[in-house]
Amino acid sequence: MSDPTPEEERRHREKKAKIKEVRDRMMAEKTGEKGLVIVHTGPGKGKSSAGFGMIFRCIAHGMPCAVVQFIKGAWSTGERTLIETHFADQCRFVVAGEGFTWETQDLARDKAMAAAGWETAKQLIRDPEIRFVLLDEINIALRYDYLDIAEVVAFLRDEKPEMTHVCLTGRNAKPELIEIADLVTEMAQVKHPFRAGIKAQPGVEF
Template sequence: MIDDPDRHASKMAKKKAARDKIMATKTGEKGLVIVHTGKGKGKSSAAFGMIFRCIAHDMKCAVVQYIKGGMDCGERDLITARFADICEFHTMGEGFTWETQDRTRDIEMAQAAWEKSKELIRDPANRMVLLDEINIALRYDYLDVTEVVAFLRDEKPDTTHVVLTGRNAKDELIDLADLVTEMELVKHPFRSGIKAQKGVEF
């Protein structure tokens, strides 16, 4: 800790000069492939935060939900009620795999969600497309990861950001992505008998 204000100011000036030098080299822009994965909470929450940023900047965007189905979802309720003109929202899943217990149906729904996803990503008007819980569909091989990676690599418009969430992201997807964040589970109230709560989990 530096108590001398002059020493502190000098140190911060040096840090700022070094930072400005680094920032001057960062001039590129591109549509990113962003993956949120890991066992920790917050993957979809962080992704919806980016969707709301797009909405705040008046940037057209879209969401496809792969797994959550008819569950309550505060983000969906808010977007469809107030921002449907700028953000399309498609809930294509029918619930978690242990609830549906019908692999054939789950595959059909995932394939339909992927077709809708491709349509939305191909539309250059959409600056960001969130594929919520697609990693779950890929994990269970409801979708072919090779096809998904090839599409994102070869057909995604240059300025479109695509965000993919869910645990156990496939290595092929991580290799392709520009930004990957793994949410680490340190502590969770579920382990102490606390159920999912409105405003925190949904």
């Protein structure tokens, strides 16, 4: 590949300078700050991973944070091990589930665990010292009506402190939750190794 000509370099600089001007003007207009309600949903992989990515950002910035893990709390995951081993003073980790519903096969116990997890989640969200709360897989608990979506939405809308971020993950986010959220990302599944007979593996799935 040949080096760019002086004319190509000039056109490139002019083009990028115009883009920078527009971007700088746009960024100068974005001055607001608020605690966000963030939803990661959809059939694709990466919802919890994205939520934990933000947890580790908070830890890096010295922002106290917390995780309440619904449904799959019985799993031994890399995120949980790392947080509990190295960052327990910066991030609380609460288990509010004992495994996927087809594993537990105990509706009453699953509902009780979810309800207890939600009560803990509300306490953590109300805590003025905590800046970010990840409600991992809560959308699954809401999907199966283990929790009342109207109550969850009302709490996030009316009681969440102004500058506290809350991230809710899991497939099939309820429309009511999507409506009040500030940021919603839907993970699409294009290809997954599970369909080719590859099992869940450390470092990728957990």
